[in-house]
Amino acid sequence: MPPLLEVKQLHTEFRTGAGLVRAVDGVTFSVEQGETVAVVGESGSGKSVTALSILRLVADPPGRITAGEVLFDGRDLLGLADEEMREIRGRDIGMVFQEPMTSLNPVLTIGRQITESLEQHLGTDRQAAERRALELLDLVGIADAPRRLRQYPHQLSGGMRQRVMIAVALACNPKLIIADEPTTALDVTIQAQILELMKSLSLRLNVALIVITHNLGVVARYASRVNVMYAGRIVEAGSADDIYHDPRHPYTIALLRSVPRLDRPRQARLDPVDGQPPDLTRLDGGCAFRPRCRFAVESCGQAIPPLAPAGEAGHSSACFRSAELGAARDVAA
Amino acid sequence: MSGAASEAPLLEVRGLAMHFPISEGIVFSRQVGEVKAVDGVDFAIGRGETLGLVGESGCGKTTTGRCILRLERPTAGQILFDGQDVSRMERGELVGLRRRMQVIFQDPYSSLNPRMKVGDIIAEPIKVHGVEPDAGRRRARVHELLSVCGLSPKFADRYPHEMSGGQRQRVGIARALALDPEFIVCDEAVSALDVSIQAQVVNLLEDLRERFRLTYLFIAHDLSVVRHLCQRVAVMYLGRIVEMADCDELFDNPLHPYTQALLSAVPIPDPRVEASRQFRAAPGEVPSPINPPSGCVFHPRCPMAVEGCRQARPALRELRPGHWVACSEVH
Numbered sequence: 001m002p003p004l005l006e007v008k009q010l011h012t013e014f015r016t017g018a019g020l021v022r023a024v025d026g027v028t029f030s031v032e033q034g035e036t037v038a039v040v041g042e043s044g045s046g047k048s049v050t051a052l053s054i055l056r057l058v059a060d061p062p063g064r065i066t067a068g069e070v071l072f073d074g075r076d077l078l079g080l081a082d083e084e085m086r087e088i089r090g091r092d093i094g095m096v097f098q099e100p101m102t103s104l105n106p107v108l109t110i111g112r113q114i115t116e117s118l119e120q121h122l123g124t125d126r127q128a129a130e131r132r133a134l135e136l137l138d139l140v141g142i143a144d145a146p147r148r149l150r151q152y153p154h155q156l157s158g159g160m161r162q163r164v165m166i167a168v169a170l171a172c173n174p175k176l177i178i179a180d181e182p183t184t185a186l187d188v189t190i191q192a193q194i195l196e197l198m199k200s201l202s203l204r205l206n207v208a209l210i211v212i213t214h215n216l217g218v219v220a221r222y223a224s225r226v227n228v229m230y231a232g233r234i235v236e237a238g239s240a241d242d243i244y245h246d247p248r249h250p251y252t253i254a255l256l257r258s259v260p261r262l263d264r265p266r267q268a269r270l271d272p273v274d275g276q277p278p279d280l281t282r283l284d285g286g287c288a289f290r291p292r293c294r295f296a297v298e299s300c301g302q303a304i305p306p307l308a309p310a311g312e313a314g315h316s317s318a319c320f321r322s323a324e325l326g327a328a329r330d331v332a333a
Numbered sequence: 334m335s336g337a338a339s340e341a342p343l344l345e346v347r348g349l350a351m352h353f354p355i356s357e358g359i360v361f362s363r364q365v366g367e368v369k370a371v372d373g374v375d376f377a378i379g380r381g382e383t384l385g386l387v388g389e390s391g392c393g394k395t396t397t398g399r400c401i402l403r404l405e406r407p408t409a410g411q412i413l414f415d416g417q418d419v420s421r422m423e424r425g426e427l428v429g430l431r432r433r434m435q436v437i438f439q440d441p442y443s444s445l446n447p448r449m450k451v452g453d454i455i456a457e458p459i460k461v462h463g464v465e466p467d468a469g470r471r472r473a474r475v476h477e478l479l480s481v482c483g484l485s486p487k488f489a490d491r492y493p494h495e496m497s498g499g500q501r502q503r504v505g506i507a508r509a510l511a512l513d514p515e516f517i518v519c520d521e522a523v524s525a526l527d528v529s530i531q532a533q534v535v536n537l538l539e540d541l542r543e544r545f546r547l548t549y550l551f552i553a554h555d556l557s558v559v560r561h562l563c564q565r566v567a568v569m570y571l572g573r574i575v576e577m578a579d580c581d582e583l584f585d586n587p588l589h590p591y592t593q594a595l596l597s598a599v600p601i602p603d604p605r606v607e608a609s610r611q612f613r614a615a616p617g618e619v620p621s622p623i624n625p626p627s628g629c630v631f632h633p634r635c636p637m638a639v640e641g642c643r644q645a646r647p648a649l650r651e652l653r654p655g656h657w658v659a660c661s662e663v664h
Contacts, residue, residue, distance in 0.1 A: 042527040043498075157618055187389035188554065192598035193614045214528060217600030221607045240604040256602065258532035260561035263601050265581045269539065270561065272532030276497050 002074065003030040004175055004208050005054070010068035012046075012053045015061065019281040023049040023063070025232035028307070031176065034206040036199065038223035038240075040213055044277060046232040047212045051180050054210075055095065056085050073175065091121040094169030094207075096198075098181040100161035104153040110137075110164050111149030117171045136167040141197060159190035166198060170205070177202070180212045195222055216259060220244060225314075228252050231278045231288035234307055238315035248310040248317035248325050250293045287319070295321050341416060342377035343516060343548050344401065349374040349410035349420075351396050355623065368622050370396040371407070372572035375649065380515075383542065383549040385563035385580070387556060389595075391619055392569040394552045398518045401550065402436055403427055414516070432462055435509040439521035441501030445493040451504050452489030455479070458511045478507040481544075483537060499530035506537065510545070520552045535562060556599055560584050565655075568592045571622055571630040574649060578656040588658045591615075591631045629660070637662045 012024040024046045031037045041047040052058045054070050056077060070077040073092070077085065089095070097103040105113060114136060115129035124132065130149070137145035140163040153161055162182065169177050179198065183191035199222050202209045211223060219226055219240065226243045228236040228251065236249035247253045254273040260266070275292035286301035287293070293300070299320055309315070310322035319325065351371040354364045371393040378384045386394045400407040403419055412420040419430055438444040445454055455475045465471045476486035482503040493501055502522070509517055519538065523531045535558060541547060553559050559566055560580055567577040568589065576589040587593045594615035601607055617634045620626055626633050632642040641661060649659045 042529060159618055187619070188556075189389065189594055189598045189615045190618060192600075192612070193616075196612075196614055215600070216528070216602035217607075220602050220604045221600035244602065244604050255528060258529055259602055260532075260535075260557040261601065261603075262557040262560055262584065262596065262599050263606060265585075266561050270532040270535055272536060273529035274533075276499065277527065277530070 001033070002071075004033045004073065005031040005210075006069070006071040007050070007054060008069040008071070010050065010053055010070065011066045012049050012058055012063060013066050014063045016281070021280045022232050022283070023280065024053055027068075027229075027232075027234055029227050029234060029237060031208050031210060033175070034202065034208050035225065036202060036209040036211060036223050038211045038213060038219040038226045039229060040216065040219050040226060041229035042214055042277060044231075044280060045229040047214075047229050048180050050229070051178050051210065051212050055089055055093065055178065056080075057089075087121065090117050090168075090174075091172040092174055092176070094172075094174040094177040096162070096165045096169050096177060096179040096182045098184050100158060100165050100185070101153060103165060104161060104168075106153055109150055109152055110156070113164070114149075114168055114171050117168060121172045132171070133167075136171060137164075139170070139201070140164070140167045141193075142167075158186055159194060162186060162190075162194050163197070166194075166201070170201065170207070173205070174207060176208045176210070178210045178212070181214070182211070183218070184213070184215070191218075198222075216256065228255075231280060231283060233288070233304075233318060235289065235318045236316070237307065238311070242312055242315040246311050246315070246326070248315065248322040249289075249319045250295045250321075250325065251289045253325065254292070254294070295319075295325065297321070340380060343380045343382075343415060344550070345377040345411075345413040346397075346401065347375050347411040347413070349397065349400060349412065350408045351393070351400050351405055352408045366623055369572050369625060370622060371400065372622075372625075374410070374569070374572075374574055376567050376574065376577060378516075378548055378550060380548055381542070381546050382565065383551050383563045385559035385566040386550060386552045386569060387554060387559055387566060387595075388569035389554060389619060391571075391622060393572040393622075394569050395520055397569070398436070398520050398550060398552050402434055402518055403430065428462070432464075432512045433514055434516045434518070435512065435514040436518045436520060437502075437505050437509050437522040439524050441498050441505055441525065442493075444505055445501055447493055449492075450489065451479075451491050451493065451496070454493075454504060455489075455507045455511055458508060462512060464512065474511070475507075478510055479504075481510065481541070482507040483533075497530070498526055499533060502526060502534055503537065506534075506541070510541065513545070514547070516548045516550070518550045518552065521554070522551075523558060524553060524555060531558070538562065556584075556596065568595065571619065571625055573630060573659065574657075575631065575659045576657065577649070578653075582653075582656055586656075588652060588656065588663045589631075589660050590635045590637050590662075594634075 008028050010024050010027045014021040014023055027050055039047045053065050111133050114133040118124040118129040134145050142148050142163055183194050223240050226240050227234045230251050236252045257271045258273050278288050287305050290296045290300045305318045305320045307316045307318045310317040352367040352369050355366040356362045357365045388394050399405045407420050411418050452475045455478055456471050459465050475489055479486050484503050523534050551563055563580050566580050566583045567574045570591050576592045587596055615634050628643045628645055629647050632638040647659045647661045649657045652658050
């Protein structure tokens, strides 16, 4: 069976005052039915733009998807008419964003935001839609659902709003939910509740999940496969175990080494990633991580290393020296 | 407490409370309630020590920091800084205090004036306090502070928008150091930074602590950074300290049910550890500080709560040497 979603050589550019920014520069990855895939990276790595490009929500201008394919259930989303794309968004692909306050409509009741999508996409009648909305609020763990349906977003707490966002995303039984930093704005105990909820619903309803995050802990707890992004490219991809216990890209290794651990006493000074984040308007024809890389050699400046198999099957790294990096294995342990 | 027990603490907070009034009406404004942001907090910080103050949004950790800095006038309680009560001081008296106490804020974007050059931002406290009237020597001092914070002196002529988040945070730190303070409140000082930059700034704060014998109150919600940087930790919930202990003791043997829930909610960046962990989410959400629950404020969410927890507010008790817990059900 082909994967549910296949992103192939996706390119998205932004024209800015400072020059052309290749925010997404040849991203390729896939998502199988019902699995949880993480896209992890720091600010400016292109992880959110990747999500927006899949959904075709990149504002044009200044942004533009310039090349690539996004095959969803066999259809190339990039080739669809706007009208067809609007049908897929919210019906086959649900979305959960970081800020539940700005992604919910402040002047519509919670109930209306759920029923709207049902009426729009599935042609459900008012009454059936309201019954389904009640069911959905129950499903996402909101108590006292009949009262909540008549309330407005500002009457709910941040965690509760994010539950509503999940209910909206689930309303039309999507096959895929894209969650962009779904819990970053929430407190840690609420974050845990929301992530547990998403994970259990995805298993129960067999919905695939793309979780976009900067939090390495969240990835370790919830994702089965991981894509690490840096400067618009996927620099390493593999199973969560491969990424954390046998990382083959210097950026992944440096990132894992730089985070302090809650589960063990302080060992030594932190070992940070040297240097500053890349300036995307000034990338050259070499590896973008090269200026901060402890393993860089001359060839790193001459060509951009492609994502190539490294380590176990299904594990790949975009580094010319990935084979040698096997010696640095198990930085997490 | 770490540090010599004989030495008096640099900072001692006793019974600190900060209640903000809620008023209604415009013409006939009247008070209809109050937000008990901080509601009876006691702790002390020894010289050269770093105390972590952790908790979720709305727990009162930032307000506690602002009261100590006297950016707020607390409703009740004492703040003894080097033996002197600063909680009731007036504006004029506070000037001397401000030189000894500084702050590093969370957001390196909004805490630097975008219209000022970096050099002027760092020089401003030196100017305001009249420490160095000579412009040339002031400039030299700015260059020294920049290089102490790992920035090239050429940044003095730049504007904040020309710098990355990590570089801006270094400017905020240089400004805090400008007056040679003894005590710095770091309010979420590394929270807004990317993972790869965060470690650089954490190391810088550590180096500065040693080099200038600084004392920190490190307010943060990221518990892993707190474990790395602090000697002691106090956990706040709804305006009160629920647990306080030496760092490793608190993280290895948390006794308060809230601390336990908080720690188990934090995912560890290692899938093998995560797979073996027993995880239970704390039910419900943090109640409103306008109308906090009776008795122990955590009882509506607590798996251990008994009838008595609704009635009496548990006092912070020392259950093991140096390990304080505000729960009547742990012994």
